[in-house]
Amino acid sequence: MPGATPRHGLARALSKRGVCSRTQAAEWIRAGRVRVDGRIVRDPEFPTIAGRHRITVDEQPLDAAAPLYLVLNKPRGLVTTARDEHDRDTVYTCFESAGLPWIAPVGRLDKASEGLLLFSNDPAWAARITDPATGPDKRYHVQVDRRPDDDTLDALADGILADGEPLHAKSIALLRAGDRTAWLDIVLDEGRNRQIRRLLAAFDFDVLRLVRVAIGPLELGDLAKGAWRPLTETEVAALRGD
CATH class of the missing domain: 3.30.70.580 (Pseudouridine synthase I, catalytic domain, N-terminal subdomain)
Structure with a gap:
């Protein structure tokens, strides 16, 4: 219904306040530590509406945590x-x-x-x-077991289809190369499971190191x-x- 106030399961409502994970919230709920409007609720999916229900943990009012x-x-x-x-x-x-x-x-x-x-x-x-x-690009520096030629770099950027899943890099460039290894600069605009490792393995590269050096404008720097x-x-x- 347009304009209706959204309902959230109790575990999700707790996690959205930034005080615990949804898994931890579900554990608290099943243990009988959480009350809604004074009544113990043991169902993590119990529907709640923000601002309408009073939620307590161990009978203490639940305030949103300061963002961190x-x-x-x-x-x-x-x-x-x-x-x-x-x-x-x-x-x-x-x-x-x-x-x-x-x-x-x-x-x-x-x-x-x-x-x-x-x-x-x-x-x-x-x-x-x-x-x-909506998320920012992620930049990685990746050490591989040999130097790729320009054609291979182009093919890596174009990507592959692995088990029906497209894998590609937004950009890929050679950073530096030695006699036996090379470092690549790889930028992703999406995050699939082990995306870089799977992509490079398809071209018979062994990944020796993989370091994420930036997310959007935030750089790792000298941390x-x-x-x-x-x-x-x-x-x-x-x-x-x-």
């Missing part, structure tokens, strides 16, 4: 997830001593990849960053490996597209 926006230089070997079923180290080890409120990765980098990774507790902002239609910092208001707005 961070950038991390992700080291190789960490998994981009809050919990790993195989007990591998995750990106959250980089924040262990910081005492931060709940934050979620904005997009992801696979375990073997490094570089710029964003975190926030603002779901709307994160959605703008990760949406292929140390494993270090993080808050984004400035200007950076937050620029990534949002303001």
Whole structure:
């Protein structure tokens, strides 16, 4: 119905306030810690309307968390997830001593990849960053096991069809080359699962290192490996597209 107030499931309503993930919210709800208008609700999909329902956790009023926006230089070997079923180290080890409120990765980098990774507790902002239609380009520096010729670079940019899924780069260029390896500058305007690795593998390249160096106007710069910092208001707005 036009103009109708949107309803959200209770778990989603909690996560949209930036206080926890939707998975964590569902756990709280099933454990009986969440009340709606004074009544315990155990259904994570219980419909709520913003501004109409009073939601409490452990009988405490639930206020929206202050928005938080961070950038991390992700080291190789960490998994981009809050919990790993195989007990591998995750990106959250980089924040262990910081005492931060709940934050979620904005997009992801696979375990073997490094570089710029964003975190926030603002779901709307994160959605703008990760949406292929509205999100900024992502730039990567990738070391491969040999030097590609110009024809191969053109073919990589044109892309391939892998299992019915188109894989291509917005742009690809040779950064530098040695006797046995080369570094490529690759820009993506969409994010498919292991896109760069799958694309290069189709041309028989082995990826030795993969480092994300920029998201839109935000560059990794000299941020140390494993270090993080808050984004400035200007950076937050620029990534949002303001």
